[in-house]
Amino acid sequence: MVYFREYACEVSDFHGIKHIAGKGGLFRRLFWLLCFLSALGVFLWQTVLLFLFYFEDHHITKVDVSYESSLVFPAVTVCNFNKYRESALTEDDIKNVGIHLGIIDEDHNLIYPTLYTEEFQNKIASVNWTGVEEDDNYNMTDFQLRTGHQIDDMIIECTWRGEECEDEYFTHIFTHLGNCYTFNKYSSDSDLLTSPAAGPANGLKLMLDIETEEYVPSNDLDGGASDSGVMVMVHDATEPPYVKEFAMPVGPGFHTFISMRHESITALPSPYTECETDGDIEHYDHYSLQACRIECETNIVVEACGCKLIEQPGTEPNCNPNTTHECAHPQLVDAIHGVSEFGSCNCGSPCKAEVYPITMASTKLRSAFLEKIFQEKTSFDHNASYIEENVVALSVYFEALNYETIEQIPAMDTYTLLATVGGNMGLFIGAGLLTLVQLLEYFLDEILSLCGITRDNERDEVAVFCGCRKKNKTDDSSKSPGDESNTNGQPLAWTTA
Numbered sequence: 128m129v130y131f132r133e134y135a136c137e138v139s140d141f142h143g144i145k146h147i148a149g150k151g152g153l154f155r156r157l158f159w160l161l162c163f164l165s166a167l168g169v170f171l172w173q174t175v176l177l178f179l180f181y182f183e184d185h186h187i188t189k190v191d192v193s194y195e196s197s198l199v200f201p202a203v204t205v206c207n208f209n210k211y212r213e214s215a216l217t218e219d220d221i222k223n224v225g226i227h228l229g230i231i232d233e234d235h236n237l238i239y240p241t242l243y244t245e246e247f248q249n250k251i252a253s254v255n256w257t258g259v260e261e262d263d264n265y266n267m268t269d270f271q272l273r274t275g276h277q278i279d280d281m282i283i284e285c286t287w288r289g290e291e292c293e294d295e296y297f298t299h300i301f302t303h304l305g306n307c308y309t310f311n312k313y314s315s316d317s318d319l320l321t322s323p324a325a326g327p328a329n330g331l332k333l334m335l336d337i338e339t340e341e342y343v344p345s346n347d348l349d350g351g352a353s354d355s356g357v358m359v360m361v362h363d364a365t366e367p368p369y370v371k372e373f374a375m376p377v378g379p380g381f382h383t384f385i386s387m388r389h390e391s392i393t394a395l396p397s398p399y400t401e402c403e404t405d406g407d408i409e410h411y412d413h414y415s416l417q418a419c420r421i422e423c424e425t426n427i428v429v430e431a432c433g434c435k436l437i438e439q440p441g442t443e444p445n446c447n448p449n450t451t452h453e454c455a456h457p458q459l460v461d462a463i464h465g466v467s468e469f470g471s472c473n474c475g476s477p478c479k480a481e482v483y484p485i486t487m488a489s490t491k492l493r494s495a496f497l498e499k500i501f502q503e504k505t506s507f508d509h510n511a512s513y514i515e516e517n518v519v520a521l522s523v524y525f526e527a528l529n530y531e532t533i534e535q536i537p538a539m540d541t542y543t544l545l546a547t548v549g550g551n552m553g554l555f556i557g558a559g560l561l562t563l564v565q566l567l568e569y570f571l572d573e574i575l576s577l578c579g580i581t582r583d584n585e586r587d588e589v590a591v592f593c594g595c596r597k598k599n600k601t602d603d604s605s606k607s608p609g610d611e612s613n614t615n616g617q618p619l620a621w622t623t624a
Contacts, residue, residue: 138565142166142557163556170555174548177539184398185538194529197323198389201483203310203331203523204360204368207276208376210305212341213247215274218254223265227452228345242344265448268301268437275306276338283507283518284334287320292331296320301438303371303459304358313364322525327384330524336507337379339517355379357519361387362417363481369417371463381489382520389530394478399537402478410440419474424462427469431458492520 135148146159225231232238235256240248285292298312311320322329339355360374377383394402406414425439432454434446446455461467494511501507552558
């Protein structure tokens with residue numbers, strides 16, 4: 128260690144090094160050595176902990192609340208619990224689909240006759256079934272569209288911000304529950320509706336007739352015939368609804384208030400979380416949990432049955448009645464329950480999502496009062512008992528005109544890591560980045576000295592150039608021995624540059 132004392136006393140910025148290599152007594156030098164090694168140990172320990180924490184990919188969540196003068200209203204999808212209307216079923220429908228739905232047996236007799244109206248029982252009994260042909264390629268799209276609940280029959284009254292709704296506000300869509308209707312669905316041809324204030328008066332209000340007398344007790348898609356009402360899903364206008372799993376039930380005879388908030392969520396991708404940035408989505412504009420589930424279930428049904436259900440996206444042919452109910456529906460139920468032999472739908476949450484958490488409350492409708500109001504203002508002519516069993520009142524609105532931005536950020540990024548390590552380095556051992564350069568220079572000098580390469584001559588020239596060292600007589604060969612004067616005849620002395 129040829130240069131250690133020189134490095135410690137004259138060069139190094141490390142705290143305590145000069146006291147270790149200085150001229151103090153042994154006890155003093157050992158004391159400073161102990162202090163320096165202790166500080167160095169704490170620094171290294173803290174550095175190891177920092178790097179371990181950094182590579183564990185921790186994150187923190189930043190929540191901010193923004194206030195706006197207006198907010199874009201989300202889409203609201205409404206589906207009747209009942210999929211097919213009793214009065215809309217024709218002889219052809221019952222011949223081709225009735226057995227699969229559990230309406231009739233192979234002899235064309237009603238399986239549960241008491242569950243149907245007398246009119247429907249007489250209709251089935253009067254049909255000459257030998258004259259009704261069975262169609263192996265029966266059009267299931269036309270069947271569902273025609274026999275499902277119609278929007279003109281369902282909506283008694285609709286207002287948006289106190290004004291009567293326009294027809295273009297609603298879009299028909301097929302789901303697992305058949306005919307559904309989406310309010311404020313995204314379209315490139317029109318702008319989305321916005322709400323300028325919070326509260327029920329600045330939202331959507333619907334009065335719906337669920338037509339319970341039309342309910343058919345089918346076994347379609349794992350039951351559901353024991354319930355009456357509608358399924359309501361509030362979702363981003365650019366995302367498809369997935370009412371089978373994510374919608375909320377609303378029963379008749381009550382006015383249900385759905386207040387909502389808007390949250391914009393941005394999650395960190397791998398390795399911080401398991402969210403999806405660009406999932407394998409083919410039929411939708413961007414990845415969402417609903418889109419992933421729908422496409423995954425579609426792929427399972429297509430692989431298992433060679434066709435798809437009418438509500439599923441894609442160019443594959445629609446399944447006929449037999450394949451729909453004997454293959455596609457069982458496969459879909461298995462996929463929903465996660466037990467399909469053709470794969471599972473492991474859909475992760477998107478890294479960026481617009482969500483609308485809701486709070487629901489309800490109050491009982493005044494049926495007798497509504498009976499009079501409907502008779503005076505609408506064509507809806509039913510008594511109080513019918514209203515209590517069939518009418519659903521629904522109000523959807525923002526509870527406040529603000530939205531939350533929820534963003535995940537790394538608990539420690541690279542810049543924070545370097546800054547923290549640098550701060551600890553300065554705190555414990557008094558070192559910085561240039562101190563490390565000094566240390567590297569010292570090690571380089573020691574290595575060169577082992578190879579017999581010295582830097583004494585170079586050091587002397589640099590010292591003289593900087594004015595920090597007096598020349599001796601070997602510095603200038605032109606001087607005669609004993610000549611201590613400069614070119615002006617003055618004695619050499621310590622000077623500054």
